[in-house]
Amino acid sequence: xxxxxxxxxxxxxxxxxxxxxxxxxxxxxxxxxxxxxxxxxxxxxxxxxxxxxxxxxxxxxxxxxxxxxxxxxxxxxxxxxxxxxxxxxxxxxxxxxxxxxxxxxxxxxxxxxxxxxxxxxxxxxxxxxxxxxxxxxxxxxxxxxxxxxxxxxxxxxxxxxxxxxxxxxxxxxxxxxxxxxxxxxxxxxxxxxxxxxxxxxxxxxxxxxxxxxxxxxxxxxxxxxxxxxxxxxxxxxxxxxxxxxxxxxxxxxxxxxxxxxxxxxxxxxxxxxxxxxxxxxxxxxxxxxxxxxxxxxxxxxxxxxxxxxxxxxxxxxxxxxxxxxxxxxxxxxxxxxxxxxxxxxxxxxxxxxxxxxxxxxxxxxxxxxxxxxxxxxxxxxxxxxxxxxxxxxxxxxxxxxxxxxxxxx
Numbered sequence: 001x002x003x004x005x006x007x008x009x010x011x012x013x014x015x016x017x018x019x020x021x022x023x024x025x026x027x028x029x030x031x032x033x034x035x036x037x038x039x040x041x042x043x044x045x046x047x048x049x050x051x052x053x054x055x056x057x058x059x060x061x062x063x064x065x066x067x068x069x070x071x072x073x074x075x076x077x078x079x080x081x082x083x084x085x086x087x088x089x090x091x092x093x094x095x096x097x098x099x100x101x102x103x104x105x106x107x108x109x110x111x112x113x114x115x116x117x118x119x120x121x122x123x124x125x126x127x128x129x130x131x132x133x134x135x136x137x138x139x140x141x142x143x144x145x146x147x148x149x150x151x152x153x154x155x156x157x158x159x160x161x162x163x164x165x166x167x168x169x170x171x172x173x174x175x176x177x178x179x180x181x182x183x184x185x186x187x188x189x190x191x192x193x194x195x196x197x198x199x200x201x202x203x204x205x206x207x208x209x210x211x212x213x214x215x216x217x218x219x220x221x222x223x224x225x226x227x228x229x230x231x232x233x234x235x236x237x238x239x240x241x242x243x244x245x246x247x248x249x250x251x252x253x254x255x256x257x258x259x260x261x262x263x264x265x266x267x268x269x270x271x272x273x274x275x276x277x278x279x280x281x282x283x284x285x286x287x288x289x290x291x292x293x294x295x296x297x298x299x300x301x302x303x304x305x306x307x308x309x310x311x312x313x314x315x316x317x318x319x320x321x322x323x324x325x326x327x328x329x330x331x332x333x334x335x336x337x338x339x340x341x342x343x344x345x346x347x348x349x350x351x352x353x354x355x356x357x358x359x360x361x362x363x364x365x366x367x368x369x370x371x372x373x374x375x376x377x378x379x380x381x382x383x384x385x386x387x388x389x390x391x392x393x394x395x396x397x398x399x400x401x402x403x404x405x406x407x408x409x
Contacts, residue, residue: 031208032378033185033378037164037185039161039164039185039186039213040149040157040158040162040185040212041183043147043183043353044147045277047145049113049114050143052172054113054114055113057112057113057167059181060164061103061106061108061163062163063105063106063160066103067102067163068103068151068153068155069148069151070101071099072404073098073144074145074146075096075143076145077143079093083140092314097138098285107130110129116135117133118131118134119133143316150162150163152192157186157199159186159187159195161186167179169357175371177357177372179357179373179375183213184212186212190211200401201213201281201382201399202383202391204384214382214400215381216351216353217344217382218378222339223356223358224274224339225338226271226320226322227332228271228338248263248264250262271331273320274359276324276356278343279354281293281351281352282350286403287403293345294312295310295343296310297325297328297341298342299325299328300339302339303336307328307334309324309325311325313352321341342379347386350400357373357374383399386398
């Protein structure tokens, strides 16, 4: 599905071509995607507005020249009832809304996604500052991503590498959770004519003629296991005083081991939970085709024992790590308080990017409690992993692309 809100006269012409100019990548020390340096494509993988939790987006032009920016919201909330869980009868959608921004010299801007931003130079609060353009609000129960692309004056993607972003997830209780947007660097040796409307994610240290940073080959995550005791509550009387059964015939009862929970698991009364958000790198905004990637989880506990699981990321996926791994990261299964997980797309699949968020609560907390978002570490890249020394896909390997409409109406 597609909902377009055009408020510009952008025109993008021609098919993409990977630059043949053997030029250096400029000042960048690495071609990897980054959360610390500005880039030409920035992605906020987790954007939420559910009525109780909202997202504040921050975007900055770090350069001296003005920067044109074209942005895409992707709403992955269920299509029938967006506020209900996704099921086979309430499948996730892929609904796009786009808009344009103009950032002056070194200008930061921000907006609350539930409100958007109007062009009102006299407003205050969340709308204060120089307005970069009209930003539409997202609908209630929006769950998805935001992607912004730096363009030239005519609206063509350009390798400016001047955009940097952050996101703050803010609840009505006042709790906040923040992460850095993921930036893709563009090859400064290319021009808008070289890039066109097909943004090929092929720039690596081994392929300096590529267009944009290749997606990571593996995402790395350190985390607490689900149901592990929260060490912050040790020796604190009255906070999470014991464990409780999850599932089975004794659901909710106090327990000391799995044997006390017939058919269920004995978990901490206040478990530390980790939520993972994954987004495919392969996206086609022209044909409204969402990416689909199957990923493997290689989980290592504190004793160097390995556990494995897999899941499929279709358009956008946000869930607890326990659910994604079929409970392979549950404390009673894995046996240690913490674990290390590698997330690796299957051969022949494109890459994924993402963020994680950790939730903690005490026995008096309603809901998920305090949250802390954090960026994932990366290892390798998909382009080098799936191509030969000539840059050709091997054994069914794919090259990630972000394709945007070639001509806006």
